Amino acid sequence: MMNLMHWRLVLAVVDAGNITHAAAQAGMTQSGASQAIAQLEDTLGAPLFTRERRQTTPTALGLRVADEARLMLDALQRIQAMAHDASGSARGTLRLASFPMVFSTILPPVLRRFRQMYPAIDVVSLEASDDEVEALLTAGAVDVGVVLNPAPERQVCPLGQDEWLAVLPAAHPLARAGGVVGLADLLAQPFILATGGCSVHAQSLAAEAGLAVTDVRATVRDWTSAFALVREGLGVTLVPALTVPENRRGLRVMSLTVPLHRSFALAASALSADSEAVQALFGMLQQDDKRR
Known part of the structure; x- marks a missing residue:
């Protein structure tokens, strides 16, 4: 049976020229990747690659199949983007800074729920001291940061x-x-x-x-x-x-x-406070707070 994993793996092998490197990119073991390629070739009834000691080279058919697979995966990505746009789901990247202890205790369940609710938003995490978090927020180098003992008048989301x-x-x-x-x-x-x-x-x-x-x-x-x-x-x-x-x-x-x-809270940088990703995170936290 052919699935998306097979087509992504074909492209990874073509681009890397080596099954070992392609397996690492796909998050698979070398033996698992080799078996998946062999299964695909058996299903198609023709070889897609020639294997040498240190190199895996696509056959003429393999090159044509890779071109079609690339078109298919690109089309799938466009379909997913259209679906996200139609549903109004937020998209983008959220840069978050925090000191280590909060990363290991308070933030994991928050970020896990956020990923479930907004899978199209990539979260990029940065570990820093509390003083460094404040400096990063001031410079706009991160979108949100965990702050300690925020002043009562500061606009934050309590954690x-x-x-x-x-x-x-x-x-x-x-x-x-x-x-x-x-x-x-x-x-x-x-x-x-x-x-x-x-x-x-x-x-x-x-x-x-x-x-x-x-x-x-x-x-x-x-x-x-x-x-x-x-x-x-x-x-x-x-x-x-x-x-x-x-x-x-x-x-x-x-x-x-x-x-x-x-006390801990999430604060947004002035440059990112109105961004879609920040509003999505703060909206989720505010809803969670209302349920308590």
């Missing part, structure tokens, strides 16, 4: 929030004091400063509270590194709840006496 939690070695004296710990008491301990690639972290939170981190034993970008150092008893740390590992062996995770939170 969620999480709580700042203290993480201490399980045997630490403060870990035995109860279920909560004061921010000042925590910051006075030997400290592992974890940033997660963001400008909002324990040091900035301390400054906002009129406090200081006085004994920084290590500064790390990666949350996992901070937890490893805390397990070794080198200090305590303050991290967002979304980063806390499932395996808490050797750790004591505690809330602050006065809880602190951080």
Whole structure:
């Protein structure tokens, strides 16, 4: 049986001149691609390629079949475009920037739903710090970006929030004091400063509270590194709840006496705010928010 995969593979082999390279482009194994070409040749009753050690060359029939396959696939693409236009489906590319933690926790289900609703919009993702996201938005280098603690007057689509939690070695004296710990008491301990690639972290939170981190034993970008150092008893740390590992062996995770939170939202660049792709994403998020 012949299907679109066969015709795309024929074109890939003609263009690459090699089944191995063509298989990689088609997302197939070399043996799978070879079997598919052989099945197609059996169905047609004639060879499409001559195979040598390092090269696969189309026969005269193979060249003619490839020309027809290219026309057929081009026509299919035009039909799909017409269908999208007729249905009013949004099209285009959406450039999105975010810091790593949100990419791994909050954004996957959002982007999965967006792809289901708008398959004609390609999402191009870029990992950056929160300061870099703001710079990219200002420059119009991305269409949307995840921003931290947006000002109330800023036009954004909320994504969620999480709580700042203290993480201490399980045997630490403060870990035995109860279920909560004061921010000042925590910051006075030997400290592992974890940033997660963001400008909002324990040091900035301390400054906002009129406090200081006085004994920084290590500064790390990666949350996992901070937890490893805390397990070794080198200090305590303050991290967002979304980063806390499932395996808490050797750790004591505690809330602050006065809880602190951080919020996430999607903001659009001034150049892209009215684009079809941005409006589609924000419209989806606003509908999801109404259903909650």
